Amino acid sequence: MIIVLKHGYTDNQIENFVKSLKSNYKVTVNKIITPNSVVLNLTGNTEELNPDKISKYEIVESITQEPNNFKKVSRNYKNSNTIIDLKSKHKVGNNNLTLIAGPCSVESLEQICSIANDVKNFGANCLRGGAFKPRTSPYNFQGLKKEGIELLIQAKNLTGLPIVSEITDIRYLDLFENVDIIQVGARNMQNFELLKELGKLDKPILLKRGMSNTIEELLMSAEYIISEGNSKIILCERGIRTFEPYTRNTLDISSIPILKRLSHLPVIVDPSHASGIPWLIEPLSMAAISCGADGIIVEVHNHPNSALSDGYQSITPYTFKHIANKLLKLKTFLNSNKP
Ligand SMILES: [Mn+2]
Secondary structure: OEEEEOOOOOHHHHHHHHHHHHHHOOEEEEEEEOOOOEEEEEEEOHHHOOHHHHOOOOOEEEEEOOOOOOOOOEOOOOOOOOOEEOOOOOEEOOOOOEEEEEOOEOOOHHHHHHHHHHHHHOOOOEEEOEOOOOOOOOOOOOOOOHHHHHHHHHHHHHHOOOEEEEEOOHHHHHHHOOOOEEEEOHHHOOOHHHHHHHOOOOOOEEEEOOOOOOHHHHHHHHHHHHOOOOOOEEEEEOOEOOOOOOOOOEOOOOHHHHHHHHEOOOEEEOHHHHHOOHHHHHHHHHHHHHOOOOEEEEEEOOOHHHOOOOHHHOEOHHHHHHHHHHHHHHHHHHHHOOO
């Protein structure tokens, strides 16, 4: 809420008004003195502020209330970056580079363990693997489901890498007990009942932007999770649908600094689904980290040509090694040049 004060009031009178706002409501008041007026920017628990009541104060000239579409995910509500502890040695956010790598789908114990070992050795700090696959066609491989989760947990036990996997329906929640990060895929970004249930957990949620959803809609979906109590949310830009057919989607690179400006939540980028083209993974990843992303999630397969899903866009573990090294150098450079 923004309150513009009338002219002619003394510093003391203004201070008394600020004090009464702070004591009556749990808000932070930021005073801005402009050449023409004194403006108060109220942040924090602004829900209980009643504009009618406040406008009755003599000192108040006008009140502007920002739309309340998203609140707790907003940087107005919490200025410091949210850092998410994966209970491994890795934390997502701030100056850390998060590299999540693994196959589109978990296919076999041999496949997931081989990829997990490789990506771990090459710098990944989290393993991805789909067990429930929401495929566009019902005739495509739908994932190994429960068995896929079990194989992913075996790879986690082998390598120590935290694991991320997608949930498609709240009925499967019990199976995700040992999954470290639950992913909400692009197609479920506005499955509000699912989001509300995930909001009741004490577990990180990776929330992907829907292919036809705006930045504000992504933040409102995150608000569904945080409003239920779970603030461990990682936002993911994965490309949006445009008229450009060359790439699978169009990576909306500007969403990264915008999300970082509007929200305190960490942001990662999925260059695999954004582009659908293996040779674009490296430049798009570099661009993402340069724009302030906290990490990437990338599809890596040991035999891309025989993968059961998304093999055409997967990179090999050795290409991942090359990209991970470049990104680490880039992140170190960016961290050392922060103002
Ligand atoms: Mn995929």
